[in-house]
Amino acid sequence: MPVSIAQTIPIANRLLAALPRKDFVRFLADCEEVELALKEVLYYPGEHISYVYFPINSYISLATPLEHVTGLEMGLVGNEGMLGVTLMLGVDVAPLRALVQGPGLALRITTPLFLRVLEQSSALERELKRYLYVLISQIAQTAACNRFHMTEARLARWLLMTQDKSHSNTFHITHLFLAYMLGVRRVSITKAASSLQNRNIINYQRGNITILDRNGLEAVSCSCYRSDKEIYQRVMV
Template identity: 50%
Template sequence: MSSTQKPPVVNHLIASLPPVDRARFLQHCEPVDLVFDTVLCKPGEVYPFVYFPLTGFVSLMTIVSKHPALEVGMIGSEGMLGGTLALGVDTALLLGIVQGAGTALRMTLPHLKNELVINSALVRVLNRYVFVLMKQQSQSSACNSFHEVDARLARWLLMSHDRSHADYFHFTHQYLGDMLGVQRSAITIAAGVLRDKKLIRYARGKIHITDRLGLEAVSCECYAATAEDYFKKLAHPYERMVAVDSAGA
């Protein structure tokens, strides 16, 4: 546990609960740090805990032998890790690994299962969230198959930006290549395209987003489609949890 004080609720799923249900729910949560590269769940294994990110984000990775794990989904303050428990499934389908350091609220499986019995509002919002997460994963699969690398890179940076609470990241080209399932050289070319358009700048593994709207314009359609799914299916609009004046932080 990172602190004896509970952080303010900024996770969208928890914030969408009615006040009484939310207060009871938070009594069984503990604040923890999300440490970069920490594995939170493994395919086929029971979730040790469920996580509701506040800052930072978790990548959902699929594993194919003799290849690097490929990212097929991303979870930040809009969602949770372990949503399939709402479907009665307590084993993980994918590898969950922290790719953006930050903080989260953590809950044990018994406590979440109890809440799913007594908290109908939680059941409704998690069912909708699982649907949206499934759409994100299917959209990601199509994106990886059909879209150009620079557009896919723009989409990935936007999704990270939405969840990271910062305008810069420490990602190497090799790391980004692994995330998108392409060679490092393809990322170098794609990042160069975005840099030449003055949408990002980068040096020594640090990428800084300099033109958010411009990056949205060159991203493939998958980013907007995923954001629209959140807006339509959840009780709140999918929005960045980052202050307007954070640019240059």
Template identity: 45%
Template sequence: MSSSPDPRQNRLLASLPDEEYNRLLPLLKYVPLELKKILYEVNEPIQHVYFPLHGVISLLTIMEDESIAEVGTIGNEGFVGLPVFLGAEQVPGRALAQVSGDAMRMDTQAFKREVKPEMVLFNLLQRYTQAMFNQIAQTAACNRLHNIEERFCRWILMSQDRVHTDQFFLTQEFLSQMLGVRRAAVNKVATTIQKAGLIQYIRGKMTILDREGLESSSCECYAIIKAEYDRLLDGKN
């Protein structure tokens, strides 16, 4: 563990008391999350749960015609494996790394055995579950009511919060899944926002040039989602 990044770069692990953290630490393994690495697959047993340190994990729904839609995202604020926490062994969805990064991984059986209702982590995961539900609900409303430029800016801001850098890679394929539009529309909106001086987007490399401008151009959903994560994970009612 000495050569690995600090596991407490994950917000949930950072919130644990030392005794509980040290008890769980031997069960955690550092793993890189390469671009498009699958963390769990449709209707297959979930073998591991993850506490991301950097990067963005996308939760995807796969239709019968193999079209894909993103329904949620997870970064270092959270946890990949809520179905396991809620008692399920598999789900009709896929989780994969859409922006490369790294994570602490725990075996599913060890997680079930060790994480008990009296633990701080159990309470944090309950609150995180509510925060994730809030994100999914707000995103559904956003996709229905807000224009593509506002949604694009929201997602770029959320991604930057999770990768902790002004530069990261996002494919047009992923952006089209995230926004629920064709790749031609992604190219058009990226060009518009780039001409406004807010970003630079070349061959999949996203560079944030004006974060304040992105916040002004985003819909209110970015601030609402962020505030709910802060409220719930900071232990506020």
């Protein structure tokens, strides 16, 4: 259920926080604050986009559908981004499955209201065009990563990305879900996670992962994590 939007302002989504105050307040007037539930599917591929989401302390997995499996993760959206950015291209159909991976708050706005506000705010349009470029670049980076990099390095990258989105050192995730998201066998995830745990980089117990050594995790991660961060810093900041 929607809750008071006044609570949102101190924790604002980074895209919206970058707007001039007038544009920011005007946008908030058309939004509602909602609680996103774990494993809630916000979009299915090919489905009409009814709402646009700006995560606050939640994060959303973007996965492309594959035959006989849940899907291969192509990106994560946290409070640095938005869900529904394809509307910027005049396309109101979701290209990917959007699954809530980290429950929490988000700002939600209907598609008609979003498009109306977008027409009225050149600052919002400029910010979201930049974000669209970043998201496309990161999805392309993920595709290359899935093809060429080893499971342990990809897992380390994924854990770093999730820590960034969750703003926490601890989060809940199963080996089976990780295997689906990374497109590998469950035994490969178990082996990679055990390797990281044996080096005291992470602690993994009953689906709860705690990052103990972020620097060690960055050292294990492939270069794709740094590339993702660099493209965001170069374009958005």
